[in-house]
Amino acid sequence: MLGNAVMNEFCTHNAHEECVQKIGLYVRDETLVNNAAITKDQLNERVKTYLQERMSAPVESVFIEENL
Numbered sequence: 001m002l003g004n005a006v007m008n009e010f011c012t013h014n015a016h017e018e019c020v021q022k023i024g025l026y027v028r029d030e031t032l033v034n035n036a037a038i039t040k041d042q043l044n045e046r047v048k049t050y051l052q053e054r055m056s057a058p059v060e061s062v063f064i065e066e067n068l
Contacts, residue, residue: 002051003044003047003048003051006023006026006047006051007023007040007043007044007047010022010023010026011023011040011043016036016040017036019040019043020032020033020035020036020038020043021033023043023046023047026047026050027046027047027050028050029046032046
């Protein structure tokens, strides 16, 4: 669900190159910033992997934790 939200936020109203750049900055992977050849499916997998790594950390907000 979070991965889809990120993809929608960065890619729905942007050209593919801009989507790739924004996702690259979001996941802190500068190799993506100039890689226009990557597909949306590959980008989606990068976002999901990035979020899974972040989700392994404990949730620090009680509000967020309760709503998860």
